[in-house]
Amino acid sequence: MKIVVRVKLEPSPCQADALTATLRACNRAANHISEVAFAKGEIRRNGLQPLVYRHVKNAYELGAQATVRSVKKVCDAYATLKANLRAGNLGPKGSKRRNKAESRPIAFHPEAAQPFDDRMLSWNTDEKTVSIWTTAGRLKGIGFRCSSAALRMLTEHRRGESDLVHRDGQWYLYATCDIPAPPLAEPTDWIGVDLGIVNIATTSDGVVWAGRGLNRHRARMVALRAKLQRKGTKSAKRALKRQRRKESRRATEINHIISKTIVTAAERTSRGIALEDLTGIRERVKAKHDQRYLLHSWAFAQLGTFVEYKAQRAGVPVVRVNPAYTSRQCSACWHTHKKNRVDQATFACRACGMTMHADVNGSRNIRHRAAGAWQRGTVNCPTSTGRSAGQTRTPSRGDFSGTR
Numbered sequence: 001m002k003i004v005v006r007v008k009l010e011p012s013p014c015q016a017d018a019l020t021a022t023l024r025a026c027n028r029a030a031n032h033i034s035e036v037a038f039a040k041g042e043i044r045r046n047g048l049q050p051l052v053y054r055h056v057k058n059a060y061e062l063g064a065q066a067t068v069r070s071v072k073k074v075c076d077a078y079a080t081l082k083a084n085l086r087a088g089n090l091g092p093k094g095s096k097r098r099n100k101a102e103s104r105p106i107a108f109h110p111e112a113a114q115p116f117d118d119r120m121l122s123w124n125t126d127e128k129t130v131s132i133w134t135t136a137g138r139l140k141g142i143g144f145r146c147s148s149a150a151l152r153m154l155t156e157h158r159r160g161e162s163d164l165v166h167r168d169g170q171w172y173l174y175a176t177c178d179i180p181a182p183p184l185a186e187p188t189d190w191i192g193v194d195l196g197i198v199n200i201a202t203t204s205d206g207v208v209w210a211g212r213g214l215n216r217h218r219a220r221m222v223a224l225r226a227k228l229q230r231k232g233t234k235s236a237k238r239a240l241k242r243q244r245r246k247e248s249r250r251a252t253e254i255n256h257i258i259s260k261t262i263v264t265a266a267e268r269t270s271r272g273i274a275l276e277d278l279t280g281i282r283e284r285v286k287a288k289h290d291q292r293y294l295l296h297s298w299a300f301a302q303l304g305t306f307v308e309y310k311a312q313r314a315g316v317p318v319v320r321v322n323p324a325y326t327s328r329q330c331s332a333c334w335h336t337h338k339k340n341r342v343d344q345a346t347f348a349c350r351a352c353g354m355t356m357h358a359d360v361n362g363s364r365n366i367r368h369r370a371a372g373a374w375q376r377g378t379v380n381c382p383t384s385t386g387r388s389a390g391q392t393r394t395p396s397r398g399d400f401s402g403t404r
Contacts, residue, residue: 001181001312005153007146009130009171011139016171018136020111023166025135026070027108029060033074038105043078045071061135065119069161073115077106088280113174115161121173125155130173132164144173153177168244182315187272187374190319192367193262193307194326194359195276195300198344201258202359204367205265209258214251218297221247251299259306267314274370275304276323321369323362330354331364 011019033052042048049071057067081101084090090098120133128151131140146154157177165172192204200211224243228236266273278300311318327347329336335351342348347358 001179001309003153003157003177003179003309003313005146005150005158005175005177007144007150007154007173007175009173010143010145011171015139015142018134018139019132019164019171020166021136022066022134023111023114023164025060025062026066026114027110027112029056029062029067029070030074030108030112031105032056032060033071034077034105034107037074037078043075043082045075048075063120063133065117066133069115069117069120073108074106077108081106111166113163113165115163117161121162123154123158123175125151153179168241179313181312184317185270185315187270187317189269189271190274190367190370190374191262191266191269191271192274192363192365192370193276194363194366195278195303196359197295197298199359200254201262201303202357202363203262203265204360204363206357206360207261208357208359209254214254217250218247247297248299251297252302255299255303255306259303259310262307263310263314263316266311266316272317272319272370272374273307273311274319274321274366275307276326276366277320278304278323317374319370319373321366321373323366326362326365326369327358329365331356331361331368 033048033056036052037043037048040048040051042051049068052071053067056062056070057064062070085098085102090101092098116132122131124130128145129141129143131138132142133139154175154177157179158175159178160176162176163174165174190204194202196202196211197215198211200209200214202208221243225240228240228243262273265271281300308318325336328338328340330340330347330349330352332354333349333352335349337350340347340349341358343358345358346355347361348355
C-alpha cells in the first residue's frame with residue numbers, strides 16, 4: 001500500500017531562491033507542454049514526449065529528467081481531467097463548468113508542485129539531508145525535519161517519486177512509501193458509519209461525532225474573512241494570510257481523530273467497516289443558498305479516504321454501500337417511508353413503532369447492507385478464507401440470517 005510522508009525542508013535563502021526558480025521553470029515548461037497536448041489532442045506520454053522533448057529541454061534550460069517528469073506531470077493532469085469528466089464530477093455534457101474545463105488547455109501555477117525521481121533527488125536519512133537538482137545546479141546538504149516514525153518509514157519503505165511543494169513560504173517534500181499491507185481478516189460483523197454535516201459520523205454502535213463545533217468554527221472563519229476583506233488594509237491582508245487553510249487543517253485533524261477511533265474499534269472487535277458511497281452527492285443535492293457553503297465544505301471524501309488507508313494498514317476490510325433510503329428505512333422491520341424520518345435527529349417507524357436516533361438507524365442500515373454484500377461476494381473477500389480476493393460464491397439461505 002502507498003503512504004505519503006511529508007517532511008519540511010530547511011533551505012538557506014540562496015537555496016530557496018534556486019528552488020523557486022526551478023519550480024517556475026518547470027511549470028512554464030509544463031504550460032507549454034499542455035498547450036501542445038491540447039492542440040494536438042495527444043495526452044499519452046509516448047506520443048507527447050517526442051513532440052516537445054527537444055524544445056522544452058533547450059528553451060527552458062531543464063535537464064533530461066526534469067523534462068521527462070514535466071511531460072509525465074502534464075499527462076497525469078489530463079488523465080485526471082478525463083476521469084473527472086467520465087465520472088461526471090464537472091457536471092453533465094453542455095454544462096458551463098464542463099465546457100470551461102474542456103475548452104482550454106490545463107494551466108499550471110508558477111509554483112505548482114513538481115515531481116522528482118531518484119535521479120534528481122537523493123535522501124540521506126542518517127544525516128536528515130537531501131540532495132536535489134535545480135536549474136542552478138545540484139544543491140547538496142539541504143536539511144529536513146520530520147517525526148521519528150516518518151523518518152523510519154522513509155528509511156525502510158520509500159519508493160518512487162517525491163513532490164517538491166512550496167506553500168505559505170515553507171518548503172516540503174512529499175515522499176511516497178510502499179508499505180506491505182497485512183492480509184484482510186474475515187470480519188465477524190460490521191461497523192456501519194453514517195456520514196453527515198450536522199453529525200460528522202455516526203456508527204452502528206451508537207457513537208456520534210457531532211459537527212456543531214466544526215460548523216461553528218467554519219462560521220467564525222467565514223465571518224472573519226469577510227470582515228478582513230472589507231477592511232482591506234495591509235494588516236488585514238497579513239491576518240488573512242495567517243488564516244489561510246486554518247479551517248481545512250481543523251477539519252483534517254478532526255477527520256484523523258474520527259477515522260483512527262473507528263478503525264481501532266473495528267480492529268479490536270474483529271469487525272469490518274461499512275461506509276456510504278457518496279460519489280457525486282454535491283451534484284445530486286440541491287441546497288438552499290445559505291446551506292451551500294456547508295455542503296461544499298463537507299469533507300466526507302477525506303474522512304472516507306482516511307478510514308480506508310488506516311483500515312488497510314490494520315488489515316480491516318472496508319465496504320462501500322449504496323446509501324439510498326438508509327435514512328427512511330427502519331433497521332428493525334425494513335419498512336421504508338418518507339415520514340419515518342420525523343426530523344433531522346429522530347426516526348420513528350410507522351409500521352413497528354421503533355424509535356431511535358435517525359443517524360444511528362441509518363448507520364445500522366449501512367451495516368446490514370455491508371453484511372449482505374460481503375456474503376454475496378459482490379465485494380473483495382480476504383484470501384485467508386480459502387478463496388481468492390474478489391471470487392464470488394453462491395450464498396445459502398442461512399447466509400443472511402444474522403444480518404438483521
